[in-house]
Amino acid sequence: MSGTTRIHRSELAVPAIRPELFAKAAAGAADAVFLDLEDSVPEAQKAEARQNAVAALRGVEWGRKLLAVRVNGMDTPHFHRDVIALLEAGERLDVIMIPKVGDAREVFAADLLCSGVEAGAGRARRVGLGLVIETAKGLSQVEAIAGASPRAESLHLGVADLAASLGMRTTAIGGLVADYAGPGGLLDPWHFALARVVAAARAAGLRPIDGPYGDFRDAAGLEAAARRSRAMGAEGKMAIHPGQVAAINAAFTPAEAEVAQARRILAAMEDARRQGRAAVALDGRMLDIASIRQAEAVVAKAAAAA
Ligand code: COA
Ligand code: MG
Numbered sequence: 001m002s003g004t005t006r007i008h009r010s011e012l013a014v015p016a017i018r019p020e021l022f023a024k025a026a027a028g029a030a031d032a033v034f035l036d037l038e039d040s041v042p043e044a045q046k047a048e049a050r051q052n053a054v055a056a057l058r059g060v061e062w063g064r065k066l067l068a069v070r071v072n073g074m075d076t077p078h079f080h081r082d083v084i085a086l087l088e089a090g091e092r093l094d095v096i097m098i099p100k101v102g103d104a105r106e107v108f109a110a111d112l113l114c115s116g117v118e119a120g121a122g123r124a125r126r127v128g129l130g131l132v133i134e135t136a137k138g139l140s141q142v143e144a145i146a147g148a149s150p151r152a153e154s155l156h157l158g159v160a161d162l163a164a165s166l167g168m169r170t171t172a173i174g175g176l177v178a179d180y181a182g183p184g185g186l187l188d189p190w191h192f193a194l195a196r197v198v199a200a201a202r203a204a205g206l207r208p209i210d211g212p213y214g215d216f217r218d219a220a221g222l223e224a225a226a227r228r229s230r231a232m233g234a235e236g237k238m239a240i241h242p243g244q245v246a247a248i249n250a251a252f253t254p255a256e257a258e259v260a261q262a263r264r265i266l267a268a269m270e271d272a273r274r275q276g277r278a279a280v281a282l283d284g285r286m287l288d289i290a291s292i293r294q295a296e297a298v299v300a301k302a303a304a305a306a
Helices: 019-027 043-059 079-087 104-121 136-140 142-146 159-166 191-203 219-231 242-251 256-274 289-305
Strands: 010-015 032-036 066-070 095-098 128-133 152-157 207-210 236-239 280-282 285-287
Touching: 010 019, 010 066, 010 242, 019 032, 019 043, 032 043, 043 066, 043 079, 066 128, 079 104, 095 104, 095 152, 104 128, 104 142, 128 136, 128 142, 136 142, 136 159, 136 191, 142 152, 142 191, 152 191, 191 207, 207 219, 219 236, 219 242, 236 242, 256 280, 256 285, 256 289
Parallel strands: 010 032, 010 236, 032 066, 066 095, 095 128, 128 152, 152 207, 207 236
Antiparallel strands: 280 285
């Protein structure tokens, strides 16, 4: 499936050392699930987490979910073992998520490793890559990273690591940050990073996915964050708790009124075309041929969610 057509609104993180959560995640409403081998797993349990993930690829019924595993970083002694074990575990895995991607050469190396392991294992399906942008280096190289492999499907903004890497003054995961304010109140400190990730992802035909909102009891904060990232072009957002999934799905599904308005725009542009015009007015607002592309994107997104 191409990078932009797969439905990828919510993406639930599940620590792979908690296999009792796998069936709950599989039965839930998240469009995507990723089993985590990286930062939710203590160093001493890396092998156990990997075994759990392999067992889950084979033994859990994941339905039509986008199924991913977040492997350990390429600068660790675990990365190559993770990739080998996962790609030797059959065909179900859709995407390997690589954390802390720093430049295009790393993506190229990961692609080569996947090709070798797939060939050796006789895997018929090519696994996709989800690339997590969460370091100053990765953010500064994001365009090259996005274009580095035909396996790449998605770019993911990692907010906690990025905050640490950039030296941002916060220990929260996503959301607003005290002191970063303008005359109207707090501003969105993730705007620059998310805008770069969205543009790089779209330019390369990948899905841009926003990072998590760590304060999982703050429903209003999550909704506001999800709506901001949707407004900027993100395709979806990571969830770190199942209680966040419904709100994220809703935020990234066009509302009925939005779809109705998009259909009115398409109808108005069709009338315009018949009259030999390309720029017309609707409710005091200008429409032109770009409006068709905007409206079609809304209708297509609603259809994909339905
Ligand atoms: N996936 C599936 N189910 C989950 C879940 C997850 N990520 N997180 C919690 N649940 C389940 C719990 O097992 C519990 O189920 P139950 O009602 O059947 O007992 C229910 O959802 C409510 O969980 P709750 O008690 O509110 O959460 P917790 O205190 O057990 O765990 C976290 C909170 C944040 C530690 C946990 O949600 C988690 O580990 N999240 C993912 C962390 C992660 O992957 N980080 C790396 C990516 S950034
Ligand atoms: Mg991280």
